[in-house]
Amino acid sequence: MHDVAHSFIIGSLLAASFVSMLLMYRSRRHKLPYPPGPRRLPVVGSAFHLPKEHEWITYKQWSRLHNSDILYYESWGNPFVIVNSHEVALDLFERRSALYADRPRMPMLNDLCGWSWDLGLMPYNDDWKLGRKMFTKHFRAGAASVAHREEETRCARELVRDILRDPTDLYEHVRLMYGKLIMSITYGIDVESAGDPYITNARKALFAITAAGNVGTYLVDSIPWLKYVPAWMPGAQFKRDAREWSSCAEEMAYGPYRTVREAVRAGTAKPSVLRALVEEYGEAPTKQQEYAMLSAAGTAYEAASETTWSATLTFVLAMVLYPDIQTKAYEEMQRVVGNDRLPELVDQVSMPYLTAVCTEALRWRTPLPLAVMHRVTKDDIHAGCHIPKGSTVVLNSWAILHDERVYTDPDEFNPGRFLTKDGQLDTSAPEPAAVFGFGRRACPGSAVAQDTLWIAAASLLWAFEMGCARDTTGREVEVRAGYTFGVVSYPEPFGYALRPRCGNVATLIASM
Ligand code: HEM
Incomplete structure (x- = not known):
């Protein structure tokens, strides 16, 4: 009886949602046309035509099909706008930045999975x-x-040291490197191994972002009242998933925050971003200041770790796939650094080739192919087309970075596109700004990301010859260069071999 009553209520709510979506669909009719896009039906919109994976590629194809750099579709009553060119991105996100600085409401992540503290997902408030x-x-x-x-x-x-000890687990070593780095910079907390409780907890929490970070993956993002459905209901797997993830997400921000606050009180806190903030706001911060501090610190881990991890793996993949480019980069390394010391970030200015390789890695397989969704807060018009208030606006960074009108042979890994004929960085080359987004929500960690990627790449290149794995007969294993889909895209596991370049790598690393 209890179940029948529940089913009746859910059924009625679904019917009510259906009617309200139909009314919304009608009321949204406007005298200006929408940007072009896939066929739309009442209520469901284009929901059944939407790509389920690697959406960025389909969006680019649609953009060419409709001969339009901006696309529009609806899904279950929710309007979506896809931006496929640098010019449209500048026009919307930069020139009308206040209008496009909001984020879509994502009940699955924010309300159910405990991510409401995350700066990257917060509304513009x-x-x-x-x-x-x-x-x-x-x-x-x-x-x-x-x-x-x-x-x-x-x-x-330490990444080089870990690979020397165990050259078979690149993915894990790189992941640990970024976890360690962010915990140290942000909280002054030392992490030694992947088994550290901060790292294991953060990983569980981040799984939710990968699974639910793109609007539309979960129906509850389109029909928000579904969040009230009881977890035991058939079809409410999302509630059961969310329950498991939410305690990890909350712990990820609040746990280290409490540790650092107490350490500051006790006078034992190591220098860190959070210690500086806590000291700046004093003993009695307002609730809002306290929340902002834990948000800023917690977001650093979420925003920095997987993105930079993906970019570093792409660097290794590119070096394996393009040995000639690796040789050229190593020649530059030999000229500037040599064998008797390790590379430093100050070497960056003398190593334009490696810098171009890193920029190309970010362009070629950009870690966030659809950036992070924006939301437009008022009705707008672009090129004579109507953009309805509340639309989720998606920056198709991948399409912009693979636009053949800007980058010749965009699928080729070619650092030369960022260099002049005499091998210097070409300041007139089109900047791959789409990697880090546009406007008021553009990535505030881009400088840290570029420095970190560069020093990781330089250290790996200095220490290892990066090549294909070999099978038991000694033959090179063909490298599959597939990429995952999800919010962060990264190379699918591939066969690699990292061979120390010279005898003193281990000695130098041990002496650092
Ligand atoms: C290769 C590495 C990285 C890439 C490709 C990347 C890219 C991006 C992109 C595309 C966005 C969304 C921009 C938009 O909404 O238009 C973003 C947001 C953000 N990134 Fe990064 N990022 C990287 C590393 C980092 C690092 C290392 C940090 C911190 C030190 C960081 C902090 C943030 C934060 C806090 C946001 C949210 C901004 C907001 O919503 O106001 N990112 N990033």
């Missing part, structure tokens, strides 16, 4: 403004990002 201000102060390009270079270099060298 006062909590976000304060948290972003704190974050930017400690991570922006210039003195703030330079302050983290020593830790970045230490962690990159």
Whole structure:
């Protein structure tokens, strides 16, 4: 009887949602056309035509099919706009930045999975403004990002050490390097192994972002009242998933925050971004300041770890696939650094080729192919087309970075596209800005990301010859260069072999 009553209520709510979506569909009719896009039916919109994986590739194909850099579709009553060119991105996210600075509401992540503290997902409100201000102060390009270079270099060298000890687990070693780096910079907490409770907890929490970070993956993002459905109901697997993930997400932000606060009180806190913030706001911060501090610090782990991890794996993959490029980069390394010392971040200015290789890695297989979704807060018009208020606006970074009108042979890994004829960085080359997004929500950690990727790449290149794995008969195993789909895209596991380049690699690393 209890179940029948519940089913009746859910059925009625679904019917009510259906009617309200139909009314919304009608009321949204406008005298200006929408941007072009796939066929739309009442209520469901284009829901059944949407790609289930590697959406960025389909969106680019649609963009060419409709001869339009901006696309529009609806799914279950929710409007979506896809931006496929640098020009449209500038026009919407930069020139009308206040209008496009919001994020879509994502009940699955924010309300059910415990991620509401995350700056990257927060609506454009006062909590976000304060948290972003704190974050930017400690991570922006210039003195703030330079302050983290020593830790970045230490962690990159420990990565080499870990690979020397066990050359078969690149993915795990790189992952640990970034976990360690962020815990140290942000909280002053030392992490030694992947089994560290902060790392294992963060990993579980991050799984939710991968699974639910793109709007539309879970129906509850389109029909928000579904979040009230009891977890035991058939079809409510999302509630059971969320329950498991939410305690990890909350612990990820609140746990280290409490540890550092107590350490600051006890006078034992190591220097870190959070210690600086806690000291700045004093003994009695307001609730809003306290929330902004834990948001800013917690977001650093979420935003930095998987993205930079993906970029570093792409660097290794590219070196394996393009040995000639690796040889050229290593020749530059030999000229500038040689064998008797390890590379430093100050070498970056003398090594334009490696810098171009890193930029190309970010362009070629960008870690966030659809960036992070935006939301437009008022009706808008672009090129004579109507963009309805509340639309989720998706930056198709991948399409922009693979636009053949800008990048010749975009699928080729070619660092030369960022270099002049005499091998210097070409300041007139199109900047791959889409890697880090546009406007008020653009990545505030881009300088840290670029430095970290560079020193990790330089340390790996200095220490190892990166090649294909060999089978038992000694034949090279063909490298599959597939990429995962999800919010963060990264190379599917591939066969690699990392061989130390010279005898003193281990000695130098041990002596650091
Ligand atoms: C290769 C590595 C990275 C890539 C490709 C990347 C890319 C991005 C992109 C595309 C966005 C969304 C921009 C938009 O909404 O238009 C973003 C947001 C963000 N990133 Fe990064 N990022 C990287 C590393 C980092 C690092 C190392 C940090 C911190 C030190 C960081 C902190 C953030 C934060 C806090 C946001 C949210 C901004 C907001 O919503 O206001 N990112 N990132």
